Amino acid sequence: MTGIERLEGTFAAAGNRVTLMTHAVAGWPELGSSARILEALLGGGADFLEVQLPFSDPVADGPAIVAANHEALRAGSRTETCLSLVEGLRKRSEVPLLLMSYLNPLYAYGLEALLDRLAGGGIDGLIVPDYPDDEPELDLGRRCASRGLALVPLLAPTTERKRAAALAAASASPLCYAVTRLGVTGRRTELDPAALARLDALRAATGRRIAAGFGLRERSQVEALAGHADCAVVGSALLEAARTALREGRDAAEALEAVVAGLSGRGRQETRPGRREGDAS
Numbered sequence: 001m002t003g004i005e006r007l008e009g010t011f012a013a014a015g016n017r018v019t020l021m022t023h024a025v026a027g028w029p030e031l032g033s034s035a036r037i038l039e040a041l042l043g044g045g046a047d048f049l050e051v052q053l054p055f056s057d058p059v060a061d062g063p064a065i066v067a068a069n070h071e072a073l074r075a076g077s078r079t080e081t082c083l084s085l086v087e088g089l090r091k092r093s094e095v096p097l098l099l100m101s102y103l104n105p106l107y108a109y110g111l112e113a114l115l116d117r118l119a120g121g122g123i124d125g126l127i128v129p130d131y132p133d134d135e136p137e138l139d140l141g142r143r144c145a146s147r148g149l150a151l152v153p154l155l156a157p158t159t160e161r162k163r164a165a166a167l168a169a170a171s172a173s174p175l176c177y178a179v180t181r182l183g184v185t186g187r188r189t190e191l192d193p194a195a196l197a198r199l200d201a202l203r204a205a206t207g208r209r210i211a212a213g214f215g216l217r218e219r220s221q222v223e224a225l226a227g228h229a230d231c232a233v234v235g236s237a238l239l240e241a242a243r244t245a246l247r248e249g250r251d252a253a254e255a256l257e258a259v260v261a262g263l264s265g266r267g268r269q270e271t272r273p274g275r276r277e278g279d280a281s
Helices: 003-014 031-044 063-074 079-090 103-109 111-120 140-145 161-169 193-206 219-224 236-247 252-264
Strands: 019-025 048-052 097-100 125-127 175-179 209-213 231-234
Touching: 003 019, 003 125, 019 031, 019 063, 019 236, 019 252, 031 048, 031 079, 031 252, 048 079, 063 236, 079 097, 079 103, 103 111, 111 140, 125 140, 161 175, 161 193, 175 193, 193 209, 219 252, 231 236, 236 252
Parallel strands: 019 048, 019 231, 048 097, 097 125, 175 209, 209 231
Antiparallel strands: none
16 A cells, blocks of 8 residues: 555545544654553544654744654654664554655655665655755655655645645645644644634645644644545644653653544543554553
């Protein structure tokens, strides 16, 4: 199964339900804890995992995620160990896995070699916040599509409908990521009628599934997306919950599983579709 097929299958199985994508920084707070956190996100009911390669200058991210990137790097997290971490997760789950990375780590590894490894390791696609899609010589959308990988286009609040349609057409991804407000990650987003109308317009313009992110924190926000978006993306709120648990001497993975269960609305004990038989939840 290709990454694109796995994404499409997950949406088809969800029907009209708003799915949940959770974000984590690979190797934070260190590699062993990171593996448990990823498992906890699955156990809580995440439909998709967005796993970020730590980078020294994550310009689209707010303070919480920037700090986690730096802490993961200081703990020794590197591209190779992070890829192995995500590849190991694929062996235990069929939930779609998306690698989030800035361009620099991709080129430092070797872009063609990395894309081959993603496809071979069962990772389903890429989210690249600083990808300059106006530079056709990079041709990242075609390179990903030729390997069955989804390059998920990012649609800013300022992206015009015609351009949104062009970005979607340049990628084989069944999903576009709509940034719900200007600025960096972390601040709360208010899903007012104008924001929801914007999501409707992007759905119509692109003909693709829409994931809404940047500042979502509560189950009520996920529910508010029904009929307007297909996926809610939560990141900074999870990182903050994990930090609080660590500061209070509690287990961060257990705390996150409970938070994700609340966000997904599916409960910690519910059987997770996509988890392989015999896996712990």
